Amino acid sequence: MQRRDFLAMSGGLGASWLLAACGSRGPRGAERVLRYAMRKNEVVERALFRHTSMDSPASKWQLAGSALPSYFVAPTVPVWDTAMRGAWTLEVSGLVRRPLRLTMAQLQSLPAITQRVNHYCVEGWTAVESWTGCRLSELARAAQVLPEAHYVDFQSFDVDPSVGTGYHESWDIESAMHPQTLIAYGLDGHELAPAHGAPARLYSPVKLGYKNTKYLTRIVFMPQRNGGYWSDQGYEWYGGT
Amino acid sequence: MTDGTTTHPPATAEHVSAEHATAVVRRHHWFVRLTHWINVVALGVMIGSGLQIFNAYPRFNRRGASFCCYPFAGHAVPHWATFGAWLAGARNWHFAMMWLFVVNGLAYVAFIWLHGEWRDLVPRHGDARDAWEMTKFYLFVRRRHPHQGKHNALQKFTYTAIPILAVLAVITGLAIWKPVTLGWLTTALGGFALARFWHFLVMVALVVLSLVHVFMVISVDPYSLRSIVTGKYNPNRAPELRDARPFYHLFTRARRSPDATT
Numbered sequence A: 001m002q003r004r005d006f007l008a009m010s011g012g013l014g015a016s017w018l019l020a021a022c023g024s025r026g027p028r029g030a031e032r033v034l035r036y037a038m039r040k041n042e043v044v045e046r047a048l049f050r051h052t053s054m055d056s057p058a059s060k061w062q063l064a065g066s067a068l069p070s071y072f073v074a075p076t077v078p079v080w081d082t083a084m085r086g087a088w089t090l091e092v093s094g095l096v097r098r099p100l101r102l103t104m105a106q107l108q109s110l111p112a113i114t115q116r117v118n119h120y121c122v123e124g125w126t127a128v129e130s131w132t133g134c135r136l137s138e139l140a141r142a143a144q145v146l147p148e149a150h151y152v153d154f155q156s157f158d159v160d161p162s163v164g165t166g167y168h169e170s171w172d173i174e175s176a177m178h179p180q181t182l183i184a185y186g187l188d189g190h191e192l193a194p195a196h197g198a199p200a201r202l203y204s205p206v207k208l209g210y211k212n213t214k215y216l217t218r219i220v221f222m223p224q225r226n227g228g229y230w231s232d233q234g235y236e237w238y239g240g241t
Numbered sequence B: 001m002t003d004g005t006t007t008h009p010p011a012t013a014e015h016v017s018a019e020h021a022t023a024v025v026r027r028h029h030w031f032v033r034l035t036h037w038i039n040v041v042a043l044g045v046m047i048g049s050g051l052q053i054f055n056a057y058p059r060f061n062r063r064g065a066s067f068c069c070y071p072f073a074g075h076a077v078p079h080w081a082t083f084g085a086w087l088a089g090a091r092n093w094h095f096a097m098m099w100l101f102v103v104n105g106l107a108y109v110a111f112i113w114l115h116g117e118w119r120d121l122v123p124r125h126g127d128a129r130d131a132w133e134m135t136k137f138y139l140f141v142r143r144r145h146p147h148q149g150k151h152n153a154l155q156k157f158t159y160t161a162i163p164i165l166a167v168l169a170v171i172t173g174l175a176i177w178k179p180v181t182l183g184w185l186t187t188a189l190g191g192f193a194l195a196r197f198w199h200f201l202v203m204v205a206l207v208v209l210s211l212v213h214v215f216m217v218i219s220v221d222p223y224s225l226r227s228i229v230t231g232k233y234n235p236n237r238a239p240e241l242r243d244a245r246p247f248y249h250l251f252t253r254a255r256r257s258p259d260a261t262t
Helices: A003-021 A030-048 A104-109 A136-143 B030-054 B087-115 B127-138 B153-177 B183-188 B192-219 B224-229
Strands: A089-094 A100-103 A112-120 A126-135 A151-159 A166-172 A182-187 A201-203 A216-222
Touching (some): A089 A136, A104 A182, A112 A182, A136 A216, B030 B224, B087 B153, B127 B153, B153 B183
Parallel strands (some): A089 A216
Antiparallel strands (some): A112 A126, A151 A216, A182 A201
């Protein structure tokens, strides 16, 4: 083959490969490699993770307030229907010595903090908000979590009808026990609104938004991870910041 | 020197035979060629998947705030420029390919450092002036091609800028990958939103330099394509001998020897 032919051919092949690649998912066989990389990235991320690494937005950044988007997987804003389901309670169960079922009043009687932190959305936006609630580590202490609990599942009454099950995301215990991980019931000095996960939601800047379950109903301490609504669809399970 | 025979400066190891047709030198080490082509794939996937991720929020303002410096807010990048098909797909590619991009880049830099190739690439005293002379030559202000070594001064600046930009891409990328765990880095870059903007600008600079590189290869020295594939190069085709500008003197035979003075 002449050099010129070779160059023309490789140029043509290269161009068609590039065209085929545009907007594509990439080769099928790569998915195993991508999953492998995701697992290895998680090892790196967990090794770097520290309870002393705190999120602290600059003091001059304004609160997003009403510019904070509201997301849920149900077709309409999920609202806890007291008439049908009775008073809302938060269940803390699984690998705990003292399973709890807390009413809102009981949850609010636990030591509360208010923190001004960033919200990191997987889409690439951030929003500064002020959250009020109880540290999850406080709740874990009250429930006397067993040392075998390495993961925590956060379950919700937000239901995607096409999937049939409620929204949930499971976390590694280290991220769950981070001092900025809250069970939040207040936003910007107000009671949490249904659009943002009322009556109570998980909120922590150490995880991307999709890991922070809203419309919380159950917190289950587990020996193993339990996937999650978005992580089961291809988003990374760890989702740490 | 007469047309047809060339001798080469003794400073280079390149051997030139008297025959044009067989006057071929080894130009790029196989390791440089390998890392170059791995980088084409790695950087291509990083840019394509990065643009797909960008399209999930094609603006730079924090929610509830404005952003000073991006006039194209809200305009998504065209589908053909993206890779990964959807946000999670693109993220998975981005966070996997970053390792190949970094390891391959480090291997390349270590090689050219240890093997001495950096001497042909890093600008030295006089290259700023030579870059200006090259610019004048390309703009037809200057008639003859300035004398050069393996690369001209503009190439040296470009080939040195690219690894520096790659390092900046990695630093700004780490800042938006781990904005809490590596919060000190994100804060040093002005916070997440700004760090994301720096990451985007570094990508734009890499795209511009890559496009200029490809354009100049095709329009000025297409003969060098052979050298980045097989390693071999015919110095009688060198742009300096052809007084080659983009699409100008592309097929002209060598007129003067590489060591002729301008």
